[in-house]
Amino acid sequence: MNFDLTDEQEMMRDTFARFLDEHSSTSRVRKAQETDGFDAALWSGLAELGAFAMRVPEDAGGMDLGLFDTALLMEEAGRTLVSGPLAEALVAVRLLGQLGGQDELLEAAISGEAVVTIAMQDTSLQSRQWIAGGSVAKAIIARRGSDVVLVTGVDGKTEPNLATTPVAQMDLAAGEAIVLGSGEDALALFAAALEEWKLYMAVALSGIGRQALQMAAAYAGERKAFGQLIGTFQGISHPLADLLCDVDGAKFLAWKAIRDIYDNSDEAAATISLAYWYACDAAARSVAQGLHTFGGYGLSNEYDVHLYNLRAKAWPLVAGDPALALEEAGRRLYAGETVALPASGEVPLDFDLGDEARQVCAEIAELFATKVTPEQKAKFHYSWEGYVPEVHKMLAEHSLLFPGLPEHLSGRNITPYARIAAMGEMERQGYNTPGANVAAMVAMMIDKYGSDELKAEVLPRIVGGDVLCSLGYSEPSCGSDVFAAQCKATQLEDGSWRIDGTKMWTSGANLSSYVLMLTRTNPDVPKHKGLTMFIVPLKTEGVTVQAVHTFQDERTNITFYDGVVIPDSWRLGEIDGGTRTMSAALELEHGGGFSKVMKAMIEAAEEVTRELGIDGEVRTQCRLARAVAHLWVSDMLTYRAQWSSIEKKPNHAFGPMAKMYSSEKFLSDSRDLLDLTAPLSLSKREGAVALLNQCYRHAAGSTIYGGSSEVHRSMVAERGLGLPRTRG
Template identity: 65%
Template sequence: MNFDLTEDQEMMRDMFARFLDENSSMARVRAAAPSGFDAKLWTGLAELGALSIRVPEEAGGLGLGLFDAVILMEEAGRTLVSGPLAETLVTARLLAQLGGDQTTDLFGRVISGEAVASLAFRDIAAEPVQWVAGGLVAEAVIARMGNDIVLVSVPESGRKAEENLAGTPLAEIDLAAHPRVTLASGDDALATFVKGIEEWKLLIGAGLAGIGREALRLAAAYACERKQFGQFIGEFQGISHPLADLLCDVDGGKFLVWKAIRDIADGTKDAGATISLAGWWNADAAARAVAQALHTFGGYGLTTEYDIFLFNLRAKAWPLVLGDPQRLIEEAGRRLYAGEQAALPDVGATPIEFDLGEDARTITREIEEFFAKNVTPEMRETFHYSWEGYNPELNRKLAESNLLYLGLPKDVGGRGLSSYAKIAAMDAFEVQGYNNPAAGVTQMVALIINRFGTDELKQEVLPRLMRGEAICSLGYSEPGSGSDVFAAQCRATPDGNGWRIDGTKMFTSGANLSDYVLMLTRTNPDVAKHKGLTMFIVPLKADGVTVQPVYTFQDERTNITFYDGVHIPDSWRLGEVDGGVRTMSASLELEHGGGFSKYQRAMLHAAETLCREIGYRGKPLIDDQSAQVRLARTAANLWVSELITFRAQWVIAEKKPNHAYGPMAKMFSSEKFLSDARDLIDLTAPLSLSKRKGAAAEINMFYRHAQGSTIYGGTSEVHRSMIAERGLGLPRTRG
């Protein structure tokens, strides 16, 4: 897996960034109005080779890959480049591919920045009058005309300035009214042209991601300096949390562009749909990001004194020259579910890699073989996504095969899988329908015992855990504290050579099945709340422990546990007295930055199955355009969840700077899991109301399961605060 640019690409990005910071400053962008074109900037870009970045070397260009052009477009979006850059990149390549001797002069002037050429998106035989990006300054336009690809020469008299939303050099041109030459004809020529349009979708998507990211940066910076009611407005969750949500959306859009390029390079069957979704997603995410950024500025954002309005208008203007972005998700639906084929551009070298590697494939095969050999149909009937799916026999067999504690370091006795292999293993278990939250908690407890436990714990408890004979639950949350575990009031007081524990723990999932609970207790009420905590291992079969069931509508059981004078020896303490926070931090070694994409994927497959079974107006529901769009949106949410999770895993594995990427993965995927679960149970109704075995029961179950995903492991609000602080540099929003 790799999210890094090559050294050459880093140098290229830095070069373009420095040039654009100076030559496409907001002062220069404003000065380019009302034409929306900066001729000096354009010449400078050409001198740097920007306009020929996608032109083959044999034609005099740089011959770089589509990913290199995407890097340029991200910077162009960030700086609101004044000119039709995405269109020119495509047109210059088309002139090199199709032009021949008859366009040599124009081609040379285009890549040198002396002339501008653009493209028309629709067949001019059917729609001769079209809006053309950069049409106000374009000497020529490449277009399809029936079975031909033509170059239309547009005189200055045919290019009339017209006020438009963002003051870009947009013009409506009658392309049938001007001289034209045929560049090429036939299927190959048409395919080459269509590939250029597909490339444009990705280039404009990357530019929109750059616009969105910069708008959020400007909003965050303003929120750190603007005070209201005596506080920086960035301290208000009403300001910071929407920005955190949009940071996930904008980053996800950039990664969708990257995924599309990677999919094309790999020949993935869904590559065409990924292009469409990348275009749609970025148009939507950028529009929402700039709107929220402007909102952060309040009334000042509406004035022309602040630059944020420029981002707002440009984010809408760039993609709309193609038409309604909703058409792109409709196109994605057809490509995913109606067999529509896309002409895919040649993307060239692509450094970004989302492959999990050979270790991931090895562990997947091992898990598949284990289940084939050890799991009976009767055992499968007991599988459940919650603790209630715990099977003691299977737990022991997984331990014997070293498949139980996959993330636990080898020095503790675990499998010690890489971050990437763990992702694959989780997916492999999901394919088998087996979830084992008991193993995830127990391996964390095993790690803490190994790091902080006494010899007695290491000899009496740890071996049982490692053999799969016993499991543990967590005693963190309390009825009055919820996610604020540092507010724990369950008391541990010295009692002879040991401790007496009194209090209540809430949401002690698995306590009815577990042998032990990892207990966070209050040992000193007279210091700061996070300094007076101590951790213990408490046997759940001890006198004074009461486990009371709490049932949820998610078809799972959790527990409230009561501790009334429970006596344990001091040897069952973990770490120093009042040092519980440091002890608990050992569990961070197992941080995985995971999300809910494995459930999202299974839910999407179940919905696809139902849509093929359900009839609608005499045809399968999956043939309906509306259904295709909703399934395509779910696919986009799934893919972005995976990509954000992959980034979180990558920064951990490669020890890269981590700007709340784990919280981003958890928060984004859980929120999309929940919203898609609501939508898909609607889409497949009324069959989805039933718990009929098969896909209907799965959709029903996923709807109920998703309700808790935004709460487990810290609520979305907690994670939004982390994202705002570490990802956007906003001040703390929690006291």
Template identity: 60%
Template structure:
């Protein structure tokens, strides 16, 4: 797996960034807007850097670079609001080179040099003679489809006042002088590939624009004060910006994924192209609106730059029409067998593949589940602790599949972290609960890090062998996500042992577990973040009462009560009054997960139900609205996946994480919930049933999703972490 650009791509980014910071400054953008939205000096400077030859094949006189190289350029263009139809010209110069050959050599040379502007038309002239053209006010030529031909239209467009003062123009291409560049399937395919490439580049540009707008808002929120503190300290300001930076990150890396998947011939690649443009256009629109709102009334003033981003975010994608059509297009490509002519993207160094070792290990686990899970066991399966079976758990332990990332000394396989992702998909495929494993892995990891030898000998050995599972005792009645408001007391006795008194809430699995990882207060006379100590408490100790708490998710959790529970000091985890550091490490582990596998499974259930249900005499999945909503749900799962992979890759390589784990958890859980609600609506009334099959699966997914935004810290907690670590906003929690 690799999320890093090549050295050459970083040089491209740095080169264009330096040029655009100077030549596409806000002052230059404003000046260009006053002159029809085009800066000829900037355009020629861009050409001198090789921008417009970037996608022209080497054998035809260009640089012959890939689509990702062009996306790197476009991200900088978006960041600086570069004036002119850059994405369209990148496509047009490649089309001219590939279709026209020597017949348009002079025009190609002039376009590459920046002395002529050549753009593209998005619609067939036979269907739509009059079209809006990006750069049409300054272009000398436009490449368009005309039925079975690809033609070059000589134009002289007339600009007019428009939303963002860009050089767009409405042109009658049908009346323009036309020359045929190519005819037949090959020419049509080449042109269609160019339009797909344009979508990827426009998505990259919008991503760069959105990021800069949100960063400007974050910077302002750190400087502007209200009621005695920076406005960024208020969650009403910081949390919407946190949501948006996650969406922006997700959109950037999903666009990379689409390029990657084209290169590797993945089945969904065509749909991903359409999804990427829709997502990045929608995200940019929301981002600039919230960014301007952060500035308050000043955001409305033309002297502030944020309004330029607000207008440009809409102007760029809307020239082709309503961006929602791209989501509909993705739906057709996923569910109506619509094909797409995908571009030649060039060499790709980025890699989202988990690797051969991960696949081999996943197959081994899949085979083990197939051999182990009888029909009776499969009927027992449930996503929560309720699906636990000791016999299966023991078999998994014997085959070193409980904690494969652990060393062989600790019952693992020394597996790379990427294997864990591959294995999680197998668990989801079989619908087998991973909660007892993930919770026990967290406790076991903390024992390895902070436990004494006695704790390792007794508890860790049982976790490794599969003879013990663990639960978590963090939350308390009335405390919610504020785990450091802990009131459960641990009092040290004269013999060094401890007495524990108090209550814990949401102690899932305590009714079947052997141990609970518990946070206690050992010093009540200091600040609440101090004087805390962690213990691993045997649940068969006297004085412990476990009461069931049933949820509407068909899941049992527990309230646990501790009355004069005597615990030897060997069960202490970490130093006395040092529980904050131990707890922080445990929470970091818990914050890194996501619910993408549940999202994928839910979407697949919805797809199956849409094939079963008939509406208006045809299967629901044949309806455009259903295809669009299913595509959106699948897109959200894919974005959660790339965010999770980014967090994983960052950790594997020891790089700085700007709350990448919380980003994954927050995004995937929030989208799981909103998509579950939407897909329940889509398939109603069938989705009301708990009957076996996709209806029951979707019904349960809706109920399950509500807890995911709460597990391991609520979305609000994660938004605060993201705002602080990803955007540099002030701390929003006491």
């Protein structure tokens, strides 16, 4: 897996970024708007840096660089609101080089002396259309039936428009048209150019959206209201955190599309459509929220954020309603629609987990196929109640129960990426009981902080697959604020500890032998400093486990501790050092997502729509495609979190972003797909409809456990956008 750029790409991006910071500053953007919205000096500077030669074939005098290289330029162009039809020119100049016959014009376009742009619609069907850069273009490449033509001599008058860009409505039939190419091959090149434009627009819009959010965050970190920085208000910071996930997700969808093209994936065309549609929506919402953060000042021409608001909407509208791209994605996913795609060039991005990962997954699949009985599989469930002792033990015997743990605990020396794949395969097999995940967490905690007694008596039973452990974090009065725990541990004269109090949501306590418990050992210091962690045997006198059943078809528990006495050797870490002790465990909880169950939910919805006979309807295809977009963004955010953790890269709340985004989209899509398949979705009858029904109930808890979405939004706001702390 790799999210890194090559050294050459880093240098290229930095070069363009520095140039655009100076030559496409907001003051330069404003100056360009005083005329027609085009900055000729900027255009010439971009040409000198080789921008317009990047995608031109070498045999036509270009650099023949890849899609990803050019996408890096377009992200910077979005960030700096480039004054000119850059995305359109990049694809038009490439077409000139591919189709040939216009050497003089091609040379002028590469050097920045002439602007060449592209028409989005077939001129044989719509001769009069809006052209990006039309008011400054020397030539326009367009489709005319079965021909690709070069149109010149059309008067493109500037008129007032949404973002004061050099867009013009032009009658292309009124100009002189030279045929550049005809037939299937020429039309394929033109179609591929439009797909390339969608990718460039997607990353540019992501750049616009992210910059607007960063401007809003900076303002919220300085502006005060009611005596406080407004960035401390969750009503300000949390929407910005949500939108950061969206604009990053839009870029990553475009990155996925580029990699899909490189891999010749069947998903490539649909991913392009979804990246473009998603970016249009994410950028529009981001700039609106960014402007709103500035309050009334955001409406003022004095503040730059309004420039982002206008460009984010104006740039893509030259191609028409962005919602049509969602319909297009639906047809590509579900109706077999195909399209010619641009060549990708070299792509440094890699989302593959490797050969070792595939080997481990194959081994797990074989075990489940040969060692797990149908009766055992019938007990599988996403909750703790899906725990099957025989399967748990079998996995431990094959050193596959805890693939995420180091070799001395898991029994295997495999790469971190293979560990990720193994846990994913377990989920694909339906055996994703939280029991194994929590047992792994407790084993890690004992290994790191436990006494010799715990390591000798408890740790072997956990890693051997003989027992489960539960978590005693939450309490009836504190929920996700685990550091507000009041369950009291008092040290006795002989050094042992007496524990008194109540823990809520102690899931799996009815199946577990031990609970990892956070207790209050010092009430006279700040709440996060007076905590201590213990391992408590659940069969100890004074422990009571009481069932709490949820509408999600799962059981959790409330547990009571009345004079429970344990030796000091069952303490984890230092006295009053519980915050440090549990930090690693909390980070593990914050790093996951719900992509696997989201994928299963979508597949179930697809099956039910076929059963209902609505699978060919546009509304069905659109809504399924939207859920697929959310799934793929969830995947990409999770990949980034995993990669940055494994490779020790700077991590700006990437784990919380992945968990929060996927849980929220799991919840919203579960509602929508239940609506889509109604009234059959009311049923719990066995099969796909039962899974859809269950997913709706399951999703409700996913935004709460493992850290609530509100907690994660605060973490994203603080670590991802630099906003002031919003939590006490």
